[in-house]
Amino acid sequence: MQLGPITNCQSCQSSPLEPILFVGYLPPVNTMPPAGQPLDEQPCYPLQLVFCPACTLAQINFVAPPEILFAPDYPYTTGTTRILRENFAQLAEEATALLGLKTSQLVVDIGSNDGTLLGNFHKRGHPVLGIEPTDKSQLANAAGVRSWNRFFNTECAAQVVKELGRPALVTAANVFAHIPDPVAIVAAIADMIGDEGVFINESHYFLSLVETLQYDTIYHEHLRYYSLKSMVRLLETAGLRVFNVKLIPTHGGSIRVYASRNPKYVPNETVARQLQAEESFGLHTVPRMKRFAQDTFKSKSGLLTLLGGLREQNRRIFAIGAPSRASTLVNYCGLDSSLVEAVMEVSGSHKIGKLMPGSDIPVDNEERLYREQPDYALLFSWHIAEEIIPNLTKKGFKGDFIVPLPSPHIIVNPGRG
Numbered sequence: 001m002q003l004g005p006i007t008n009c010q011s012c013q014s015s016p017l018e019p020i021l022f023v024g025y026l027p028p029v030n031t032m033p034p035a036g037q038p039l040d041e042q043p044c045y046p047l048q049l050v051f052c053p054a055c056t057l058a059q060i061n062f063v064a065p066p067e068i069l070f071a072p073d074y075p076y077t078t079g080t081t082r083i084l085r086e087n088f089a090q091l092a093e094e095a096t097a098l099l100g101l102k103t104s105q106l107v108v109d110i111g112s113n114d115g116t117l118l119g120n121f122h123k124r125g126h127p128v129l130g131i132e133p134t135d136k137s138q139l140a141n142a143a144g145v146r147s148w149n150r151f152f153n154t155e156c157a158a159q160v161v162k163e164l165g166r167p168a169l170v171t172a173a174n175v176f177a178h179i180p181d182p183v184a185i186v187a188a189i190a191d192m193i194g195d196e197g198v199f200i201n202e203s204h205y206f207l208s209l210v211e212t213l214q215y216d217t218i219y220h221e222h223l224r225y226y227s228l229k230s231m232v233r234l235l236e237t238a239g240l241r242v243f244n245v246k247l248i249p250t251h252g253g254s255i256r257v258y259a260s261r262n263p264k265y266v267p268n269e270t271v272a273r274q275l276q277a278e279e280s281f282g283l284h285t286v287p288r289m290k291r292f293a294q295d296t297f298k299s300k301s302g303l304l305t306l307l308g309g310l311r312e313q314n315r316r317i318f319a320i321g322a323p324s325r326a327s328t329l330v331n332y333c334g335l336d337s338s339l340v341e342a343v344m345e346v347s348g349s350h351k352i353g354k355l356m357p358g359s360d361i362p363v364d365n366e367e368r369l370y371r372e373q374p375d376y377a378l379l380f381s382w383h384i385a386e387e388i389i390p391n392l393t394k395k396g397f398k399g400d401f402i403v404p405l406p407s408p409h410i411i412v413n414p415g416r417g
Helices: 082-099 116-123 136-142 154-164 182-193 206-211 228-236 269-281 286-312 324-333 367-372 382-394
Strands: 018-026 045-051 058-060 107-110 128-131 169-173 198-204 241-248 254-260 317-320 342-345 363-365 376-379 400-403 409-411
Touching (some): 018 324, 082 169, 082 198, 082 382, 128 154, 169 182, 182 198, 198 206, 206 269, 228 241, 228 254, 286 317, 317 367, 342 367, 376 382
Parallel strands (some): 317 342
Antiparallel strands (some): 241 254
């Protein structure tokens, strides 16, 4: 995929694309310079959400260099997040029951990271293979989950079939937002599974993004944002028919899609029901996209008003967690250390001692939260607030909580009262 501006749809190649939301010129979300040193320049790239009226795919219109976005030491690991571990365990159980998988059948995961997903099939006795371009593949191999350290493409698919045979199941979780050429990748997957196998794709769901104003999930690593309709059209380019879908809670709202060339897999009621839900919402219309942009601005304005008002009262605000999505929120809203004093990360995080991308907000050990007891904790991982708030309260935090999205608001500490 060519670097730089995108003028044609990444899926159907149509043009022009309809501009929806300009987020700004942002640094890559994992560009975190060391704290305590003179500020230096950072690479920044334009970030704008656009919409294809022809195939309904939402996407960004600029490709940043992948060697900067996905360095070999890419920090993200799936196994450290409880909701992902539980989701992947449920996926294995569901797929086994729905597809009647036998333990002798090969399961392949594309973008397998540390092998968390495949570990569930490995425990069941399946031969497995992870395909992962970063050094996280070493973690998987160390755990006994066979993984190849490479990018998935047509050549890789052919090598899998040659060396291991056709997989009965191929999975890709939160991968299709990143890959450079989705049409070519879908074709390679279809060739690999042949006429019998099944492909399961999990993607952050665009309907959930729009409904809950998750503008913070828009960043350069995420080239595309799939509705079911746009995913159906993409899979159809390789003759894959969607026959089952399920909404899942990961990443603030995702969708699990089953597809195959095998005629025995007939689309069930979940497919038509979800497609109708998208139509009823108006998800594929430009006016609804424009409303999303307006609502996003109102949310941004509301957060700045809330934080600014608290700081005028000399209230101290720490943020909790430095996930990738926090970088977009920080930069789009223009947050700095005058509003948010520091970001807390759990002990051992590689982000401690660094600055948030594009900002002067330092990342510090979470122990500081309990020691200094600021008035408020701003939840950057707001989509799992139900998990974070009781945890921080139990560990001794006495302040209140700020949830920034979709509508900024304060939650009183449940430990008081």
